[in-house]
Amino acid sequence: MEIAVVDYKGGNVQSVLFALERLGVRATLTADAEAIRRADKILFPGEGEAASAMQELRAQGLDQLLPTLTQPFLGICLGMQLLGTHSEENDTDLLGILPFEVKRFPKDHAYKVPHMGWNNLHRLRSPLFDGLQDEDYVYFVHSYYAPVGDYTIAEGEYPTPFSAAVQHRNFYAVQFHTEKSGPVGTRILENFLNL
Numbered sequence: 001m002e003i004a005v006v007d008y009k010g011g012n013v014q015s016v017l018f019a020l021e022r023l024g025v026r027a028t029l030t031a032d033a034e035a036i037r038r039a040d041k042i043l044f045p046g047e048g049e050a051a052s053a054m055q056e057l058r059a060q061g062l063d064q065l066l067p068t069l070t071q072p073f074l075g076i077c078l079g080m081q082l083l084g085t086h087s088e089e090n091d092t093d094l095l096g097i098l099p100f101e102v103k104r105f106p107k108d109h110a111y112k113v114p115h116m117g118w119n120n121l122h123r124l125r126s127p128l129f130d131g132l133q134d135e136d137y138v139y140f141v142h143s144y145y146a147p148v149g150d151y152t153i154a155e156g157e158y159p160t161p162f163s164a165a166v167q168h169r170n171f172y173a174v175q176f177h178t179e180k181s182g183p184v185g186t187r188i189l190e191n192f193l194n195l
Contacts, residue, residue, distance in 0.1 A: 001193070003027035004039035006066070008056045010046025010078055012177070019179035019189060031060045040071060041193060044173075046078035047141070050102070051090040053082055067097050072195045075173030080166065081144060083173055089144050098168045100146040105160065114143040115158045119176075121165075126153035128165065128172055128191050136184045138164070138176040145175065 003020065005013060007029045020027045020043075027043065028035060036042060044066070046053060057063045066073075075083050084094045087102035094102070105113045120135045145162035148155055156164035156175065165174045172192065178185035 001025075001041065002039045003041050003043065003193075004036045005029045005043045005045065006036060006062065006079075007031040008046065008053060008060065008062060010048055010053055010056075012047040012077065012179075013045055015177075015179045016043060016045040016076065019186070023186070023189060023193070025193065031062065033061065033065050036062075036065060037069070041195075042069060042071060042073040043076065044073065044079035044082075045076035045179075046082070048078055049089060050078070050081060050087040050092040050094065050144075053078060054092055054094065057082070057095070063095060067095055070170055072192065073171045074192045075171070076179075077142065077175060077177055080163075080173035080175050081142075081146065083166070083168075083171060084146055087144060097171050098146075098151050098166055098173075100149055100151065100163070100166070102144045102146055104144050105158065108159065111159055114141055115145075116141045119156055119158065122155045122157070123152075124154050126165065126167055126172070127195065128167070128174075128188055129154065130191050131187050132184060138174075138178075138181040138184055140164075140176045142175055 154165035
């Protein structure tokens with residue numbers, strides 16, 4: 001099985017590659033369109049800022065390629081947000097694969113932004129979560145979120161309800177860091193690889 005990890009200079013890529021290695025899976029970090037197109041599975045991790053990420057994706061032509069892919073695709077953290085249509089972060093147009101706009105968490109003195117640390121998942125509804133249950137904990141680091149909608153397959157709350165995971169056709173994505181979420185994150189990666 002060929003696994004491609006999309007290289008768009010997003011942060012946190014190495015820890016995703018290490019997580020895959022721990023599962024006995026070798027993945028190729030690449031921005032090459034042909035390598036991405038022929039891969040059996042695609043991972044799209046990232047940390048950072050939306051406008052810079054989109055600038056890099058456009059420079060490499062990946063903004064045109066990624067929406068056309070038909071194999072299982074998993075966005076992680078920033079890689080989830082980039083699948084939306086628009087972000088409040090520097091007023092940025094995104095890939096437009098899923099119909100959500102990325103919002104900034106409201107300023108609330110009781111809840112610090114960024115949302116950072118362990119939080120539980122609610123209303124799981126996807127094969128991505130086979131073997132897991134509502135209230136399982138995963139690790140988040142984010143200041144922006146996708147609202148809950150028809151595309152939501154797991155929810156979080158901080159204190160605003162938000163999409164902890166989304167799906168549209170072959171595109172799956174999670175707001176949390178699978179590679180930092182212990183056995184729960186490992187199970188999600190395994191489930192994705194088995195889709």
